[in-house]
Amino acid sequence: MSTSRKTAAGERIVRCPACGNDSVYGPSNPYRPFCSARCKGIDLGAWASEEFRMPTDAPPDDEAFGDPKLQ
Numbered sequence: 001m002s003t004s005r006k007t008a009a010g011e012r013i014v015r016c017p018a019c020g021n022d023s024v025y026g027p028s029n030p031y032r033p034f035c036s037a038r039c040k041g042i043d044l045g046a047w048a049s050e051e052f053r054m055p056t057d058a059p060p061d062d063e064a065f066g067d068p069k070l071q
């Protein structure tokens with residue numbers, strides 16, 4: 001297994017979650033972990049449509065906000 005592939009600039013190479021191609025996981029890739037804006041857009045679209053179906057008005061990442069009842 002080659003899990004520590006890197007570019008010449010020392011940035012990690014990961015697999016794009018959308019298309020499976022190589023993706024630079026570093027400051028030079030604003031779409032990381034995706035390889036391109038297109039792949040990132042696909043993922044965001046999926047999230048948006050899924051969120052649209054949810055009947056709750058609570059924020060999706062409640063970890064960041066915490067449960068007010070527990071504070």
Ligand SMILES: [Zn+2]
Binds near residue numbers: 016019034035036
């Ligand atoms: Zn991709």
